Amino acid sequence: MLKSLIIGIFLGLVAGATAIYFVPVVDQARERSIVEVTPNGGNKEVFHANIPDDRILIGAPDQADPVPRGLEWPRDELFANARTELFKLRNTNDIVVGIASRIAASGSDGSLVEWVFHLPARGSAYILMRPEVEDQSFRDGELRSGTREFADRVGVVSERWVGDSTGAADAPAGRIELSTSFVATPEDES
Amino acid sequence: MSKHILALVAGIVLGLLIVAFAVFYNPFVSEQTLSPLAVTDNELVQLTYSVAAADAIIYTNDGESQVSPYPPKVEQLWEPTLRSTTATVNVLEDSRGRTVGIGVKFASKSEETSILDGKALVDSVWHIYVPERGSLFIQQQENYWSYIHNIVFPAYRSSGDNWRGRWLGNITAGPGPLGTGWVAGGSGEFEGIDTAAVEALSAQAYTIEQGPVAMVGELTIELPPVAVSTTEQPQ
Numbered sequence: 001m002l003k004s005l006i007i008g009i010f011l012g013l014v015a016g017a018t019a020i021y022f023v024p025v026v027d028q029a030r031e032r033s034i035v036e037v038t039p040n041g042g043n044k045e046v047f048h049a050n051i052p053d054d055r056i057l058i059g060a061p062d063q064a065d066p067v068p069r070g071l072e073w074p075r076d077e078l079f080a081n082a083r084t085e086l087f088k089l090r091n092t093n094d095i096v097v098g099i100a101s102r103i104a105a106s107g108s109d110g111s112l113v114e115w116v117f118h119l120p121a122r123g124s125a126y127i128l129m130r131p132e133v134e135d136q137s138f139r140d141g142e143l144r145s146g147t148r149e150f151a152d153r154v155g156v157v158s159e160r161w162v163g164d165s166t167g168a169a170d171a172p173a174g175r176i177e178l179s180t181s182f183v184a185t186p187e188d189e190s
Numbered sequence: 191m192s193k194h195i196l197a198l199v200a201g202i203v204l205g206l207l208i209v210a211f212a213v214f215y216n217p218f219v220s221e222q223t224l225s226p227l228a229v230t231d232n233e234l235v236q237l238t239y240s241v242a243a244a245d246a247i248i249y250t251n252d253g254e255s256q257v258s259p260y261p262p263k264v265e266q267l268w269e270p271t272l273r274s275t276t277a278t279v280n281v282l283e284d285s286r287g288r289t290v291g292i293g294v295k296f297a298s299k300s301e302e303t304s305i306l307d308g309k310a311l312v313d314s315v316w317h318i319y320v321p322e323r324g325s326l327f328i329q330q331q332e333n334y335w336s337y338i339h340n341i342v343f344p345a346y347r348s349s350g351d352n353w354r355g356r357w358l359g360n361i362t363a364g365p366g367p368l369g370t371g372w373v374a375g376g377s378g379e380f381e382g383i384d385t386a387a388v389e390a391l392s393a394q395a396y397t398i399e400q401g402p403v404a405m406v407g408e409l410t411i412e413l414p415p416v417a418v419s420t421t422e423q424p425q
Contacts, residue, residue, distance in 0.1 A: 012205015029270035070261030126327035145374035
């Protein structure tokens with residue numbers, strides 16, 4: 001019987017150590033990247049947020065109908081000219097692949113419009129947009145920094161509003177479309 | 191025969207418990223209590239926030255985790271790709287307790303988590319706006335092993351399902367070589383800077399039901415020295 005106990009302890013040790021070593025503790029769900037390779041333009045990928053469905057937060061003072069309901073946005077004068085928004089981010093198949101924050105503000109230090117994309121299985125990207133709108137339809141910006149898949153990349157992003165054209169009763173009012181085009185930096189390629 | 195099977199099963203359970211004990215009390219896992227930025231001569235920006243979900247402007251997760259989203263009607267991150275992610279928006283204060291900015295934090299459980307190495311990792315980013323100063327992006331990998339070891343596990347062991355005490359620890363574990371996070375400045379006085387940051391937690395109370403109750407997070411950001419020209423000005 002003692003022999004069985006010792007064999008059992010040994011098996012338990014091996015099984016426990018093997019499980020801890022080989023079974024992943026975290027396994028993020030992944031969606032296939034939908035990337036288009038553009039001539040001399042890097043990898044183009046388009047994300048969007050359906051409005052209002054994908055909106056998590058509108059952080060701005062004095063909202064009649066706050067998002068989310070029950071939100072208490074700080075009344076501090078400091079934030080009078082700032083707007084912070086959170087969205088779920090979808091790929092071109094309309095599947096949620098991440099989350100994004102958008103901060104727009106104006107003050108004595110100038111105006112800013114910025115995005116942070118966070119795609120849990122892929123990484124994050126920090127994008128600085130030009131405050132002015134081009135051709136009254138879109139805004140351009142550049143990748144400032146990124147993590148994991150977006151590290152050591154350079155590229156451009158454009159943001160535009162696309163209204164719903166289907167007219168369907170359950171269709172969203174429109175979507176914020178974010179078109180990214182990133183390419184590896186020379187150091188990363190070597 | 192049945193005695194042998196019972197002994198074998200008891201042995202397996204004992205073996206598993208020994209592994210669990212050895213992993214949890216792994217003597218090769220060290221705690222980093224001193225901030226890598228503690229010895230810098232450069233100027234530091236300190237931003238603090240309350241870690242308690244109910245003190246946040248919003249806090250959201252998959253809706254099935256230990257800590258409930260706040261406010262209750264906030265959209266939950268229930269989609270498969272977001273299930274291991276939390277999003278928090280906090281008011282940030284300076285070291286004197288004055289409101290100075292807004293911070294958005296996205297945090298996802300990291301696939302690099304390794305229990306054998308004492309790494310309970312989270313990949314997180316901060317998007318920070320400090321009015322009249324500028325904006326920042328912080329990326330870091332956090333290690334919650336010490337936090338789990340010193341706060342969460344004792345709370346589960348306690349008959350009152352809570353922990354009270356004083357614990358201060360760095361949670362930033364990379365990607366910088368000294369265990370610092372990376373900072374990219376966006377606008378204002380932070381425009382163009384690339385520097386380091388460390389996030390620490392100062393905990394006083396934790397409950398199984400609500401998670402952190404009395405806990406303050408502190409972000410320390412190192413500002414690179416301003417370049418000063420040594421060339422004499424023409425008279």
